[in-house]
Amino acid sequence: MLRKLLKHEFRATGRIMGPLYLILLVLSICANVSVRLLGTSGSTMLNIFGGLVMVLFFVGIMAVCIVTLVLMINRFRTNLLGDEGYVMFTLPASVHQQVWSKIIVSTVWSIASGAAVFLAAGITVFRVDYVNDFFRWLEMIFRQITSYYAINGAAFALEALALLLISCAAFCLQFYAAMAVGHSFVGHKSLLSVVFFFVFQFALQFLGLSGAFSFEGFNFGGAAAIHAALWIMIASCAAVGVIFYLITTFMLKRHLNLE
Amino acid sequence: MAILECRDLSKRFGNTPALNGINLSVEPGRIVGLLGPNGSGKTTLIKLANGLLTPSEGQILIDGAAPGKQTRSEVSYLPDRTCLPTWMTAARLLDFYGDFYADFRRDAAEQMLEHLNIPQKQTIKQMSKGTREKVQLILVMSRAARLYLLDEPIGGVDPATRDYILNTIISNYNPDAAVVISTHLISDVEKVLDDVIFINQGQVALQSSVDQIREEKGMSVDALFREVFKC
Amino acid sequence: MEWGFNADAPIYSQLIDQIKQGIIAGAFPPGERLPSVREMATEAGVNPNTMQRALAELERDGLVYSQRTAGRYVTEDQTMIESVKKTLAETQVQAFLDAMSRLGFKKGEILELVRRDTAREED
Numbered sequence: 001m002l003r004k005l006l007k008h009e010f011r012a013t014g015r016i017m018g019p020l021y022l023i024l025l026v027l028s029i030c031a032n033v034s035v036r037l038l039g040t041s042g043s044t045m046l047n048i049f050g051g052l053v054m055v056l057f058f059v060g061i062m063a064v065c066i067v068t069l070v071l072m073i074n075r076f077r078t079n080l081l082g083d084e085g086y087v088m089f090t091l092p093a094s095v096h097q098q099v100w101s102k103i104i105v106s107t108v109w110s111i112a113s114g115a116a117v118f119l120a121a122g123i124t125v126f127r128v129d130y131v132n133d134f135f136r137w138l139e140m141i142f143r144q145i146t147s148y149y150a151i152n153g154a155a156f157a158l159e160a161l162a163l164l165l166i167s168c169a170a171f172c173l174q175f176y177a178a179m180a181v182g183h184s185f186v187g188h189k190s191l192l193s194v195v196f197f198f199v200f201q202f203a204l205q206f207l208g209l210s211g212a213f214s215f216e217g218f219n220f221g222g223a224a225a226i227h228a229a230l231w232i233m234i235a236s237c238a239a240v241g242v243i244f245y246l247i248t249t250f251m252l253k254r255h256l257n258l259e
Numbered sequence: 260m261a262i263l264e265c266r267d268l269s270k271r272f273g274n275t276p277a278l279n280g281i282n283l284s285v286e287p288g289r290i291v292g293l294l295g296p297n298g299s300g301k302t303t304l305i306k307l308a309n310g311l312l313t314p315s316e317g318q319i320l321i322d323g324a325a326p327g328k329q330t331r332s333e334v335s336y337l338p339d340r341t342c343l344p345t346w347m348t349a350a351r352l353l354d355f356y357g358d359f360y361a362d363f364r365r366d367a368a369e370q371m372l373e374h375l376n377i378p379q380k381q382t383i384k385q386m387s388k389g390t391r392e393k394v395q396l397i398l399v400m401s402r403a404a405r406l407y408l409l410d411e412p413i414g415g416v417d418p419a420t421r422d423y424i425l426n427t428i429i430s431n432y433n434p435d436a437a438v439v440i441s442t443h444l445i446s447d448v449e450k451v452l453d454d455v456i457f458i459n460q461g462q463v464a465l466q467s468s469v470d471q472i473r474e475e476k477g478m479s480v481d482a483l484f485r486e487v488f489k490c
Numbered sequence: 491m492e493w494g495f496n497a498d499a500p501i502y503s504q505l506i507d508q509i510k511q512g513i514i515a516g517a518f519p520p521g522e523r524l525p526s527v528r529e530m531a532t533e534a535g536v537n538p539n540t541m542q543r544a545l546a547e548l549e550r551d552g553l554v555y556s557q558r559t560a561g562r563y564v565t566e567d568q569t570m571i572e573s574v575k576k577t578l579a580e581t582q583v584q585a586f587l588d589a590m591s592r593l594g595f596k597k598g599e600i601l602e603l604v605r606r607d608t609a610r611e612e613d
Contacts (some may be wrong), residue, residue, distance in 0.1 A: 004358050012344070083342035090309050091359045092332035186272070254313050258306075290537055422535070429531050432538045450501060450536045470500040470540065479497035 001093045005101035012079070013071055017109055020067055021116050024060045028120035031057035035124060057124065061117050068113040072106040073175050077193075081183040085258045095252045099176065099245065107168045159230040166234055170241035174200055177244040180251035204240065260323060262287050262406050262437045263308060267317035270303055270461075277303040279461040280317070285454075287405070288434040292448055292480070293441040295458035296488055301441040302339055304458070305410050309336050322405060332360065335404035339411045339441075341391040343383045349394055350379040356398050368401035371427070375420075389416055400427050407438040413447060425451050446481040455480055457487060491517045493534040501536060505544035507578075508534075513553065513564055514575045521566040524554060 034050035080088055080098060088098060178200055182193025261284035268281040278300045285291050293301050306312045307319050310326030321330035343352060349372060356363045372379060375393055383391055392415055399407065409428075413421045428438060429451060442448055449469060457465040464487060472480055491512050495504050512518045524530065524545075531541040545562060548554045552570060556562045565571065590600045 001359075008355060008358070012346070015346070079344070083340060084344050086311070086336075086338040086340070086342040087344070089311055090331055090334070090336050092328050093359070094328045256311060256313075258311060288539070290539075425535060426532055429535070429538060430528060432528060432531070450495060450534075450540075453537055453539050469537075470502055470543075473498065473500040477498050482497060 001091075002097045002100060005091075005093055005097055006104060009075070009101045009105040013075060013105055013109060016067065016071060017112070020064055021112075024064055024116055024120050025123070027053070027057045027060040028123040031124040032126055057120075061120060064113050064116055068109050071109065072172055073179070075106070076102055076176050077179055077183075077190075080252070081179060081189075081258070083259070085256075089252075089256065089258075095249050099248055099252070102176065103169050103172055103245075106172045107165060110168045110172075111164065156226070156230075159227065159234065163230060163234050163237065166237045166241060170237045170244065173241050173244035173248060177247040177251075180248045184251050184255040184257050186257070200244070261285060261320075262322055263439065264320045264323075265304070265317065266320070268304075268307065268314055268319050269316040270300075270307060270312060271315045276461055278307070281458075281461075281463055283456055283463055283466060285406075285437045285439060287437050289453045290428065290432070290438045290440070290451055292445070292452040292455040293439055293458060294443065294445055294455055294480075294484060295441075295464075296443060299458050300461040301458055302410055303461075305336070305408050305439070305441060308406075308408055309334060332362070333405040335399045335402040335407045337396060337399040337407075337409040337412055339414070341383075341388070341395055343391065343395055343398075345384040346382060348380055348382050349377060352383075352394065352398060353379070356401070360402055362403040364401050364403060368397050371397045371401065375423070389420065392416060393420065396424060396427070400431055403433070403436075405436050407436065409438065409440045411442055412440060413442060413444055421447055445484050446479070449480045452480070457484065459488065491533070493536075495536075502540050502544045502547070505534065505536065505541060506547055509544065509548060510553065510574055510578060513571060514578065518564050520564050520568065520571060522564050523560070524562040524564060526561065 030053045034053040037046055037050050078084055080102070089095075175197065178197035179193045181196045182191075183189045185192050263283075263285040265281045265283050268278055269276065270278040281300075281304065293304065295301050303312065307314055308321060308326060310331070319326065321334060324330050326334075347355065353365055353368055356368070357365050369379075372394070375397075377386075377390060377394060377397075383394070386394065396409075396412060399409070407428075412428075413424055416424065425448065428440070440448055440452070452469050454466065454468050455472070456463060469480055472478070472483055476483055478486075491508075493508060495501060509518065513520070518524060525533070527542050527545065528538055530545075531538040534541065545554060549556060549562070552567070553565050553574060554562050555565060587600065595603070
């Protein structure tokens with residue numbers, strides 16, 4: 001059932017994200033061309049045009065980031081807590097499956113958007129020597145890390161990836177939990193959702209968990225410290241995620257209040 | 260065994276009681292009218308049966324089980340509002356229902372869409388309010404469910420469509436399935452019903468068969484309703 | 491065949507009357523197979539259980555009979571159909587007479603009115 005939910009969730013979101021990525025691709029190619037022309041061409045008109053393309057390119061990047069966030073929030077709000085909730089919550093699927101489908105899809109899009117922005121930037125500045133430089137730089141870093149700190153590069157990358165995934169999911173869940181609580185009230189559902197989001201945010205800070213999100217307070221004395229720091233962050237993100245997950249599913253199961 | 264059963268079922272919203280000690284049962288093969296004035300608790304009862312609300316007290320059972328993942332595959336529910344995702348086309352909705360419900364009869368749905376001249380390529384957003392309601396009803400009636408819960412199915416449609424809807428309910432009749440129709444348009448549905456449940460201020464005011472009412476009281480259900488709920 | 495229902499009598503008994511009329515008027519000819527319960531219910535716009543009940547009652551009276559798998563048939567017994575026709579006619583007449591007497595007509599006056607009316611139609 002989760003597989004079917006995922007399929008339809010990707011369908012519903014892909015029709016927005018797909019074209020957006022395509023636009024960003026086109027814009028980054030245009031930006032690449034204008035970067036080359038800007039320096040070399042003497043024409044003012046061409047320079048203005050080139051500048052305009054660059055502005056559009058940055059707007060495109062911002063749009064991808066904003067739409068990813070808005071879509072994550074909106075899919076949960078309209079598809080589960082709005083009128084469409086009548087259809088979704090009467091499907092033979094559990095609340096857990098519903099929430100997981102939203103978490104997975106939002107996390108995938110967040111990472112895809114990050115990759116798309118990265119790729120777009122890469123296309124814009126693309127020159128063969130840059131690419132060579134980049135790989136040389138990457139190789140150097142890796143070699144240095146491995147030799148200097150004696151860190152297992154692969155383990156490090158895996159931990160970073162896990163942290164990325166888990167923090168993404170936990171971030172989504174903070175929104176979901178806030179909306180699930182806010183929409184259980186009779187009126188002012190959206191306003192209360194925002195209020196609860198900040199309540200959760202303050203609660204996190206109060207608990208000092210947010211401190212774990214930054215590198216502050218950690219001593220980069222050795223490889224073990226970095227591993228430990230990563231693992232602490234992964235664990236705290238996971239703990240936060242689990243709490244928000246429990247809040248979300250409890251509210252959707254017991255206090256669902258569709259209009 | 261009853262397909263739908265309520266035992267001392269109560270539901271409160273905050274301090275406001277919506278349902279108060281409901282006891283009733285609906286047997287398979289029956290078409291039952293859930294009749295009551297606006298705000299009497301009809302929609303609350305149907306939402307409870309779908310697990311969209313949780314009882315404050317008592318129990319509601321579908322085929323002996325509390326509403327949940329399992330019962331939802333047996334219940335076909337028409338909400339009192341149109342709630343289909345507006346970006347979807349009719350064809351995509353058929354895919355959607357076919358994917359999630361093993362009992363969905365796509366050919367029946369396609370036939371009904373064609374009969375009502377609803378193009379499959381149109382999105383819900385492009386359709387008029389009446390057409391949206393028809394599509395929703397088609398999706399609900401195209402399932403071979405054990406229990407149909409229809410909340411105000413004839414509320415907002417013209418008389419011709421009303422007849423079509425009632426005919427669809429009759430021709431879809433299955434002795435193993437029960438249909439519960441909530442409405443306040445009694446004269447229109449009366450002929451189609453086996454039994455009626457009058458519900459008023461969150462309580463069952465009367466549960467009887469249509470013919471029994473006519474035989475014993477010498478009046479139609481519509482007339483009796485007007486008498487019981489006289490303002 | 492046209493179906494119509496009034497407000498006060500049970501629907502199954504109205505169905506019985508209307509099916510009887512259908513048989514007499516030839517809409518359901520003697521010896522012919524009746525449509526299925528569901529078809530008849532859909533056509534009349536009534537609950538299939540109610541239609542079932544009406545047909546069961548007609549069957550008990552012998553006006554229709556069922557053959558195990560083939561469905562229900564209208565009786566071939568013409569005398570029975572005739573007697574049903576007569577009964578229905580008597581009820582109609584009785585209802586008419588009751589209505590006229592409520593209007594204050596005496597038996598003789600009613601007869602006179604009927605005679606005059608039928609004579610005019612024949613012209």
